[in-house]
Amino acid sequence: MHIEMKGINKAFTSNQVLKNAGFFLKDGEVHALMGENGAGKSTLMKILTGVYQYDSGTILVDGKEVRYKNPQEAEKAGIVFIYQELNVLFDLTVEENLFMGKEIANKFGVCDRKAMRKKAQEIMDKMGVHIPVGAVMSELSVGQQQMVEICKALMVDAKVLIMDEPTAALTQSETEVLFEVMKSLKAKGVSIVYISHRMEEIFALCDRITILRDGEYIDTRYIKDITMDDVVQMMIGRTIGERFPQRHLTIGGEVLRVENLSHKSLFHGVNFSVHAGEVLGVSGLMGAGRTEIMQAIFGNLPVMEGKIFIDGAEVKIHNTRDAIHAGIGFITEDRKTEGLLLDKSIAQNIELANLDRVSNRGVISNAKRNTLVKQGIEEFRIRCFNADQECGSLSGGNQQKVVIAKWVYKQPKILILDEPTRGVDIGAKKEIYNIINQLAAQGVAIILVSSELPEVLGMSDRIMVVCEGRVTGIVNAAEADQAKIMTLATGGNIA
Template sequence: MKIEMKGISKSFGKNEVLKDVNFTVKSGEVHALMGENGAGKSTLMNILTGLLDANGGEILVDGQPVKYHDALDAEHSGISFIHQEMNNFGEMTVLENMFLNHEIKNKFGILDMKKMRTQAQKVLQRLDVDIPLNVPIGTLSVGTQQMIEIAKSLMNDTKILILDEPSAALSEKEIDSLFDIIRGLKKQGVGMIYISHRMQEIFEITDQITVMRDGLTVASYATADVDVHQIIKDMVGRDLSDFYPDRNPKYGETRLEVDHFTSKGVFEDVSFSVKAGEILAFSGLMGAGRTEIMRAIFGIDRHDSGTIKINGKEVNLKSPYDSIKHSVGFLTEDRKDEGLILDASIANNIDLPSIDGFVKHGVIDQKADNDFVEMLIKRLTVKATSREDLAGDLSGGNQQKVVLAKWVGSGSQVLILDEPTRGVDVGAKREIYDLMNELTDRGVAIIMISSDLQEVLGFSDRIAVVYEGHLNGEIATKDATQENVMTLATGGKLDE
């Protein structure tokens, strides 16, 4: 199958989001579709799969014009779209999820479980994965659920598979398994459109790259003929000579000190400190306990023993409210469910932890509050038409900036950032790094949890590595390598 999208345009009211876009993909190739958040990638794919109507242009499949009426119509034609956020029913079994709305019935109208099980096992064998069919799908890892989504698409005889940020929530091992499946499908003649912000993956797994910027296709390359710097330049419209800005930290007093921190069965005897002006990265494999440690420090989850000192004084942080009072902020990994109120305005999200500071005689000083919000929107370059836009309507990168603005505005002196650049485009990443530099220059102590080892090595001062709920070692970033970080992350010791 060969798909050609020619001259595609799309507007929402007066907002023109796609302008004469061209994109081609064919069976047996992995084609990366890249661009910053808001570049138009998702809109283009939604037009391809019938979720949106284009205002102009045409779609050709094997040279013939087509128009799909909905996603099911596209699936029947061999085009499947696996979205970043999977829509599984956690309490239903793997088999029930795989055949949802595609159930096989016998001549009496009764579900033919044997036939469905046989078909499911056949397609899982094609992927060379062994997944139990009778367990609730919600008990399986995100990586395994993603394999099931791919298997579901293959039951429709998929010829072109669209993968939107498929590795965003996967461990390194699960990413390796995903890539093995992609390579296998490629050999079987399946074409794939791979949408990702992760440069290393793009150059490892794809054959072609098309770059979008501001609703336009600006470049298309064979992956082997281009480098990272050119792709970044195409995406942002300027040259980012150094992906990670230089760090020239000037350390002050110890801001946060954690001693013998324990939550039985989750993490044990964790001790560390971070100074004013320092970025301390927390690394480790998925499930090691990094996030759980930080949630307990911030007062979201309980802990059984241990002490916390802020600026040398022992404190008892029983809740996030206590932490905010002591100038501790926490950008959570799950910005949509925990970091933002999606149906509230940008302004209301930003001033949430700071609103008490604008109350005089029981009344909010609206002008001061408005000036405060506008200053932070401008400083963090949040792209929106108005401060009253809903947070849920923003792109992922702009949502992350709003969460950051909330904590910057609250005056946090200790800032915990859990996966601060996950799902964020390359231009917004650089803006977040620049902001982190600015904050540490002002004496803020930052703890950065990151699963991106290149980010850990490229933009931190010290690395604490967690293994199975224990702090297994610390390394100065200037002395760190991927090998010794991974040695600690897998339970080894550097002196062995």
């Protein structure tokens, strides 16, 4: 299927989000669509699939002008969009989510559960996804939910598959499985639009790349003809320097120590420590228990046994309030449901997390509130219309900056960052890395949980690897590489 989008313009009220944007997709190619958060990538694809209607421009599919009224029309034409924002019903099972609106009926017009279960299992097996089809979606991790979404899209006989940050919640092994499926689809003539901020994926997988910047078309190039530096230059209009900022920090005394922390089914005998000014990277495969360990330290999960020490003194953490009082901050991996109030403004999100800083004797001071919020927008370079803009209308990277801002201003001793750059463009990633280094320079103990091995290796002083709920090794970053980390992540030993 050939798709050509020319001169696409789109404005939301007074905000012009696309200005003469364009895109051209060929048969059987994997085509990267890149740009900073807010550049208009997802909006352009939502216009193609009828989620939004464009103000002007032309869309041609196989030479014929089209204008899909809704995603269902686009899907019938063979164009399927896997959204970055999960589109699942959490109270239903995996099987029920897969067949929502596509139920298989028997000759009596009744849902054929057996046939649906069989087909669901076939799709899951094809993807290498080991999730029970009868599992309730709310019981799954974000990464597992993402894999179910991908499986759901593959149930449609798609000619074009649009993937918006499909690997953001996946670990290395799940990503490799997805890539094999994509290669198989490409071999069958399926075209794939691949939206991602992960440069390694783009250069390993894609044939061509189109760049948008500030809603405008910049260029389309063959991957073999460009470098990562070229892509960054086109995306942000400037060079960005080294991908990971240099760390020349002095590591101080122990701030956090965990001894024999255990949960009845999720993790066992966890021991580690973090020092002032140190970045402890945490790596492991999906379901290894990384996030669960951090949730327990933050009081979100009950522990069966174990001790937590802060500044050498044992602390009892029964809930998140205890953790915050002890000086622990937690930037969750799921910013949309756990990190932000999406229907509230930037100002309200920052204010609610810092009431003690913006109030006098229990009464909110507008002057203090406005000063803190203005500082947050400027310091963290949050791209927005104003402080009253709802967080749900911000791009993913700017949402993440709001989450970071509200926690940084609480001035924690220990800051846990769980997938802090998921779905964030390369320019915003560099800004987040600089913030991490600045906090470390101020003596904050940082725990960085990430599924991106280059990020863990590039930002950490030490790396703790988790496999099946147990810590299989803690190595100095200077002595680590991807092979060693993956060996430990799969239960192996390193010399």
